[in-house]
Amino acid sequence: MRRRCDRNRKRSRRRAIYCPEHGCYLDSVSQKYPIYADRPEQLREQGMSKKTATMVLTDHTAVRTPLWIEAFWCGECEEVRWYLVKKTDRRTFELSSVPRGLWERMEGAIDPFGNPSVSEFTRKQAKRLNQKVFRDYNS
Template identity: 40%
Template sequence: MFADQAGQLQQRGMSRQNALMLVANQTAVPIEGEWLEAFWCEGCQQTTWYHIRKCGDRTYKISVAPQELWQQVTGVIDSLGNPSVGEFTRKSARQVGYQGIRGFQFVS
C-alpha cells in the first residue's frame, strides 16, 4: 500500500509537518505493514477482501477493505475490474462458450 496524501499518513500516526514534507518530496510513500488480501468463505461461497494491518510482532488487525483503499494499493486486481475495459468486453470475457466472430449475428 502507499499514501499519496498527507492525511493518509496522519491517520497512521505521523505528524502533520512530516506527512506534508514526505508527500511533497515523493509522489507516493510506501506504507509498511499494511496490505489487502482476499479470503474465500466456505459458508457463503464468496471471496471477501480484507485490509490487514500488522500491529505487533505476531498480532494483526483485520477489517473488511473499504472501496477507497483500492486507490492506495499496488499489485492487486481491482475488485470492480479494470476501468479501461468496456462493458461489452467484460461480458464477452465471462461467456463460457465464446465463439469469436461466429458469435455475432449480422443484419443486412
C-alpha cells in the first residue's frame, strides 16, 4: 500500500518547455506577455474561420489569443532569448522565434529592438556615458 503523501500529488509541476536547438530545459526569466488580436486576419492566422473571427470582433474591440511571448534562459547557449509560446495540449508547448509584427500587438512589453522611429545616431548618443554628468550627481 502506498503512503498518503505519495497518493496526494496535486501540486503544480514545472512547465515542460525545452530549447528548440539543444533540447535542454528552459528557465523563464520574464512574465508572460499576452498577444491580442484586433482584426479578423489575426484570428484567422490562429486557425479560426472567417465568419467566427468577424463575429467575435464585432462583440469585442480586442481578443486575447492563446499565444504569448516570454523570455527564457538557455543553459547551453548561456543567453536569454525571446520566444513565441503556444500551448498545444495540457502539458506541451510549442516554441518559435518572435516575428517582428507581434511586438506591436503585445501589451506591457518593451520592444527589444528599440523604437523604430528613433534614429541610430540618437540611440548611440543616449547610450553614451558622459562622465562629467555622473560626477556632478555623485558630489
